[in-house]
Amino acid sequence: MLNNIFQWKIFLQDTGGGETYFHWLMTAWKWTLLVSGLGWIVAVFFGITIGIMRTLPNRFLKTIGNLWTDLFKNVPLLVQIFIWYHVIPTLFLSLRNVSSLTLVVFGLGFFTSSRISELVKAGIESLPKGQQQAGTALGLTPFQTYRYIIIPQTLRIIFPPLTSEAMSIIKNSSVAFAVSVSELTMFALQAGEETAKNIEMFFAVTVLYFISAYAVNHIAKFVENRMRIPGTQGSQR
């Protein structure tokens, strides 16, 4: 019955460009994963840096970190993407030839970095003060204390919420359709319009979003088990 209402054969049909809709769907999936993956690298790098800055005694770095977080957290992602796409290249002419993929990656990355910085800050603050003092007592410099004592513990503590951020970035990458990056949502809109088989196209795209988020979740669980701090809750498993 399902075969009569929904025509899944549409995915084997040619788009007119020498490939099937299935091929196009896979390309779109690749773009979604690319945008999310690169955005994630940007987000983790800036998120950790800014998060650390917000816990430092230095007033200047702290203020910069707080401003960064407030700024990128309180403007909707779509507006940020538009700023990256329409405003930045106009104001800074040297950025005119930067691809929309790069702009979206930074838009998505900076947006997510503000949320990661909150996690990192909360994670560092959750550590007992004694950890930092022990580092100082051993003669470590502040940099060494962060590098060898604070950061390794913080990253393990914030791993579970970091996983849900990683799943969020895949969902949020859908906003890239607004600046014509040919990812899954863009595919759903375009292929749906071309074939008038909206339900089939939307369904396929939704399933791929599910699979992506599920895969991230499982990889994260695996990594999390591998790097648990010995002697803490659940490390026996």
Next chain:
Amino acid sequence: MNLDFTFFNSQVVTDFILKGLIFSIQLTLVAMIGGGFIGTILALMRISSKKWLSIPATIYIDTFRSIPLVMVILWFYLLIPLIIKHPVGVELSAFITYTIFQAAFYAEIMRAGITSVSRGQANAGYALGFTYSQCMRYIILPQAFRNMIPVLMTQTVVLFQDTSLVYAIGAYDLLKGFEIAGKNYNRPVETYLVAAIVYFVICFSLSKGARVVQKKLQIIR
């Protein structure tokens, strides 16, 4: 390029921006109240020991939490007319979508709130002869709601930001207002910047408000 904000007078605000702002606020309020109401019911269903209540609620919550909002907006805009066999406008479609979508998120917050109320509270209720629903209504839910007010406010900030995603179906929200004004005066760069500032001011004040409320509640407890 030189930025020129001189075109941005009260005329522009009343002609383009206000209509969008009102819609964004309406959408936020409707989704907050409707979503909060359905979300509370979903949370109660999810923690229920009856499987026929908890399983559908879990599926509902997990499904909406794992699909991008943009896709949900597109799905509903496609499906609502097919189901009710009557065309719907983008505005009505947005109201329905956001209410149903947000319910999944409020449900998880309310569930955390309900489980945060100590077991002794419910036991005290039963000892006084309250039924399950009376216990929930008069003892658990008021406390759960109160504990979760800061988180609910934070979620509402996220919701207000997310209203900009009605862009996908072309509803006239705050962002759209700025976009059209930008096209009319051929000043898209300036209008996007002002849009970002307006969103920032609204969301920043709401976030700060949530933090103040959180501090106040902490003192009382």
